[in-house]
Amino acid sequence: MPTLITALLVAAFSFRLVSADLSSGLNGAEVNAVFPGDSNYADASRAYNLRFTLEPAAVAYPTTPEEVSSIIQVGVDNNLKVVARSGGHSYAANGLGGQNGSLVIDMSNMKAITIDSSANTAVIETGNRLGDVALALNAAGRALPHGTCPYVGIGGHSAFGGYGFTSRLWGLALDPIFAINAVLANGTIVRATEDLYPDIFWALKGAAPSFAITTSVEVNTFAAPSYAIVMEYSWSSVDYEMAGQYLYSFQNFSLSGPPSALAGELVLSRGSEEGQVTFALTAAWYGDGDEDSANSAIQPFLDVMPTPTSSQILGDGSYIDSVSVLGGTTLDTSEAPDITDTFYAKSIMTPESEPMTLEACTSFMQYLATEGFTSNTAWFTQIELYGGPNSKIREIPNNATAFSRRDTLFTFQLYASSSNSLPPYPAEGFTFLDGMVSSVTSNMPETWNYGAYTNYLDNELENWQTLYFNDNYPRLKSIKDQVDPADTFWFPTSIEE
Template structure:
């Protein structure tokens, strides 16, 4: 691909494009090219901010005609920078963010560029929600296509488990609906297979009754108590009601009003406890935890579900330098705990964090082969080792910390594969390991809908081939 586009060429796109088009010389170009992860400071030849599905078709056609590599931008939250590109064309979906809710049918539709905050705000007007992520400025599209983990996963599964249908534009410009009863192989593939098969312009989800008031709690312990915290959590998960989700975090205490000032930025371990059942159920669990292992501080309060979904927005704000490695763990064994408590203190940035999410109940009630999700459906923990810093000079240190931590953890994990949305860099062997036996089926679907691998800035699935022929 030549990956260049002069002013005259860009003007050609403007003639048939409804939305805004930004070239390097245009006002607004720098804002249009900026993405969440500051690591990826890339300069596309053109940014096409789409107003409609027809605009998406036009942008894809223009890019293929002029040999421009394509990046697709929804919420621009890709850790690996897949929504940014040098010299090519960015298909910006941010204007496709309309949400419609059918409260009676418990269904919601959202444009491919909508954010979780858009979806939560619209559905919570009716006391409903889609199981989704935990940061409200994340794009629904990228999150969903990779799977979609969140606070509601133990109750209602992944985002893809609640996807009813999707509309997408393929590399050859076809506008297709994917659902159980229409293009079923494609529907299977987009539920976990990422953006490999086209540009999704609309998602339709199944909704569940949630909130509007839920119950949040946090307990924090000194780093020396790390082994005790993990063993307490291990016991807790054995009989944890599905209405409660608990995440384990290795982090520096935030400088928040509920944290004693002398503990600000102290390294330690926290349990984040979100309850979607009764207040009594949440209170009983919090009491069980504080009695078993008294924390340095705690915080507990009822709050709107939308507020819970925004709790870590600031910590995950734009403009920081991020790197991430992930894995799946079958159990929090003593050996796993030893690795964690050895490696967490080696981080240098107070922004860096290590997280553990329990995946079971509704998550495990879905058959492994029902979707293309990059992880088995047996009960497990998803861990995320996230290096974050405010200045680029510290990034190499935090990146090495995350890699070293991950390398030490992998021998105790379910392999080198992980949740594809958590990949800070796309490594082909890890992508293949993540999908396992599903990879070959995904490759066949890829060959049918994107044989030339036009959409390859993702956890890429290579189109299936026999010899030199696509199949």
């Protein structure tokens, strides 16, 4: 049984393209591709985050793993860096290479979803978007943990973790994956599992784009919950000191062990006047019972809060409707085009073993209520509940997969768009978000082992190797040295060889 990475390094290609010219090489491989100067090049190379304007050498559209292998070889022959694009939602345009001149392998023509109802498994090609995956699985009464935006690609999302509202119940999107079909830098097509190429499998579950082009994932699915609803509560124009106490209370509630079927995130936005914030909670319930069961789960937090300014229960009780409600748009991504934005984002992952102090919570809210009130950006922050005693995410050790921050209690998404969602992006937006982070970290011990979430990619982040991958980075670097010694799969935050 092949388990040694070194065996892959001497594997020969089943074919070798003779042309070193990019255009003729891709045409010779009979792969559809778009090049600079083509009429559709602007659309093919447009980033989701319009803060980035990049010019790839070409965008190629494979339909099979063999074509992916061919494209990689053409890239190697032309001394190009090669990157995969699944849904194209990388916050820093890494799916376009993060720089000019990369060869982009766009997976959008690989959208097969094969469900085995007898084994409750599925094979999902990485050109699929989350909304389409949810619809296909739901038709068979099944589901997976994943994020809320329907247009995010399953490839990148699961490659770097994949948090969603069912993650406390089922884990991250990468956790149900038991096999990954991928193409390595030398063109070898592999099926990696815990037994077949285990080091590669480990690396692909948390840092995949640095090591291979993933063509499909094989997953264990979950029975769609029998009952699911979304609950929204809002407290408008909250004084920052009270808001700090509310955040601290939510942290205490989260540490008390709410049921794994309960998900939740705080959503913070600009207050109606300086010194205030709008404080909201979006919660969801995925379990047996009815609305009373959901209300009972969230009630201990509501008991320590004032009466909300507004509250509502959303959804018809079905799982797929809860996915639609949280997504805020159609789940069938063929019905409407994807949208773009011009933004900068950062993140904080707080360790469950060292919760935030009340001082840190209040400092954060004070910053939002003052600097946030005068900011020339359209901003929001989400504080997502990852952990707590009943969370499935934390049951897996930090070193079990390349994703390293499983002992997280909260993940903050800090997000600020230009005022009209179009370029140019204001320079003040960068310092504004940097200040959000420091308002928390400067009020915690210097040894505070906080992290950052790779799916909220920050191209300005210092010490990203530790913040994203922590103690797993040395092993990732070692595997990278072996499977991609020429650093073919490079982008600004790829694992260094």
